[in-house]
Amino acid sequence: MDRAVILPRTGIGIDVHAYAAGDAPRPLWLGGLFWEGERGLAGHSDGDPVAHAAADALFSAAGIGDLGTHFGTSRPEFAGASGVTLLAEAARIVRAAGFEIGNVAVQFVANRPKFGPRREESERVLSEAAGAPVSVTATTSDGLGFTGRGEGISAVATALVYPGQSGAIG
Secondary structure, eight states, X not given: OOOOBOOOEEEEEEEEEXXXXXXXXXXXXXXXXXXXXXXXXXXXXXXXXXHHHHHHHHHHHHTSOOHHHHHOTTOGGGTTOOHHHHHHHHHHHHHHTTEEEEEEEEEEEOSOSOOGGGHHHHHXXXXXXXXXXXXXXXXXXXXXXXXXXXXXXXXXXXXXXXXXXGGOBO
């Protein structure tokens, strides 16, 4: 019996955004959620580093460029776009390239907001956008670096994709 071997591929995505200037306030979008009363992040789109890192990890795993390739600042149609919208479009592009998505895991580094109480809500929103499981964790940097000084938020993600049936090796 000849069985096809499906080899998974992994990718890494990193995204960093500084907090918006005090004279140009923006809402905070993080993990696909709006955070009332929290200082927002600067960026071409909504500045959601969790959603952006997830999308970048998907592109990396599929070997089809990165966030800038697909949604860069030269693309005015993505100005102000929701990170959830970008993640959904990234998942569509990855599937169109012949891959299925296994999962995405994201960790962000920030002093605020307190994420635990909204973790399940964030994971539900992002998983729906990706059409695959997305897990999100949060940590602080114990006062070190730009995140510790409260200058911005960073996120790192990993993604697992595998070839669709037509892409199986056998």
